[in-house]
Amino acid sequence: MDTGCGHAGRPAGTADGICPVHTQFLEGVTQLTTLGTDIAGYLKKQGVDVVFGIPGVHNVELYRGLEAAGITHVLARHEQGAGFMADGYARATGKPGVAFVITGPGVTNIMTPMGQAYSDSVPMLVISSCLPPEDDMPGRLHQMRDQVGAGACVCDWSQLASDAQRALELLDRAFAEFKSERRRPKHMTVPIDVLAGPGWQGHRAATPKPPVTADVSSDLQALADQLDRSSRPLFIFGGGAKAAWRDGREVLERSGGAAFVTYAGRGVIDSAHAMNFGPGLARSGSVDVLKRADLVIVVGSELAEVDIWRSHLGHEATLARIDIDPDVVADAHGAQIRIVARAEDALRELKGMIAVSTPKWDQDYIREKRAAFRSETDTDRPGIVPFVDAMAGVLPPDIQIFSDMTQFAYVAKETYPLSAPGLWHHPYGFGTLGYALPAAVGACLGASGEPVVAIAGDYGFQYTLQELGVAAELALPLVLVLWDNGRLKEIEDCMVRSQIRPNAVVAQNPDFSLLAASYGIAYEKADAPDAFAGRLAEALKRAGPTMIHVGPAESRH
Structure with a gap:
């Protein structure tokens, strides 16, 4: 590839692709330290190695410190692409995906990826530039009526960093919540004059609030007692159980139960496992399975429309929910046992509470159901x-x-x-x-x-x-x-x-x-x-x- 400066083989959009005349000029310039520079340094300390985005005249200060911080920037061809790249990076690595976009159209272009990341609980941080709030002169470049409000429609929160201290507080909050709460996208927008202004010199780092935790041991013990008494326990593992898959498999084995996985939870239980009904929860035949269960335990799933494609799960037994999101455990499915906890914490404790049991479901029945689900898929x-x-x-x-x-x-x-x-x-x-x-x-x-x-x-x-x-x-x-x-x-x-x-x-x-x-x-x-x-x-x-x-x-x- 030729960058236009005679440097074949060097990826565009990186420092290695800058023309020699520009490099000579930049070597003679004293590096400024702005808030944009400090943001790059902060991201690096949080383990961010890659940022996806598109630079523009409004957000150029975000790029001042990237090279010095050792962060690779990937130049997308459209902000929607940058957002999806950040999403894919986060899903593949488990680390937050970070994207830089410009004021106005940059934000609207990345809103679709932000909405997708919100729906799928993907940790993403979008940092945008914006016009100063006090600047209400009509007709400004990239002007947008309510950039914060637009972002709020599709992410966990969307906030204005009105000064350097507020930017630090919001970054601290975002990375703390990525570790302690349901992992969803955040949007921080910074006025262009604040980005170009002084950094955090003299500002104290904010102290993130510790995660709110509750002792759920008694609830887990009550669930374990029900599991031991159950003759046909049925688990449903969702995407929120991915980090707990080893403990999930052990709980399944010890309990003698069977399981469904949602589409997002595929692989939590090996597809080849004899007690796995597979991802057939949205098939009408799954209702027969649910009616046979005398205890249904849902771990890390919203049981959303796209999980079951019907208004009611179809169970008649006691329903237990384990989820990090309190709104999920208290939703319209009407769980009798509600445990607000991370799946990995809950299952790790639960496995030590239950007695070892032999399989409680007929494996021939499970094989027949799986074959029927596959046949229906092929017919559809x-x-x-x-x-x-x-x-x-x-x-x-x-x-x-x-x-x-x-x-x-x-x-x-x-x-x-x-x-x-x-x-x-x-x-x-x-x-x-x-x-x-x-x-x-x-x-x-x-x-x-x-x-x-x-x-x-x-x-x-x-x-x-x-x-x-x-x-x-x-x-x-x-x-x-x-x-x-x-x-x-x-x-x-x-x-x-x-x-x-x-x-x-x-x-x-x-x-x-x-x-x-x-x-x-x-x-x-x-x-x-x-x-x-x-x-x-x-x-x-x-x-x-x-x-x-x-x-x-x-x-x-």
């Missing part, structure tokens, strides 16, 4: 399961996978086997298109050179296709599986079921092979499962990105 969206199976036969068991809102993903999240949690990432809840590619780019930055897979449909991919430029520029080991059915197939099917003549569901696609070539990345084509498996195996060996254009040929007409 025919022709996709063989491609998912082909992929499962090739990918390493610990690879990170990011999927978009596409039929391939809808089938895979019910049929793809996972032996551990936190490996398959999907835009649940908020359900935005364009997520997979930039999120996978972010994951690559935190994956220590290991391959990462992105799965996108031919339509949703085009929301953020420009982020292929980042993957190519950084030579990331990213495999993009492009599922092409030539239309918005899920919406077309919905229209047919609703007795609406399908319309507005077909769009002209680009020549994807030429698109890949224009970014200088490898391109492969596969119309059958066996060919797909072979192309995928080859792509995993490449050092740079590969696009694999997949889909049954008969679907594209």
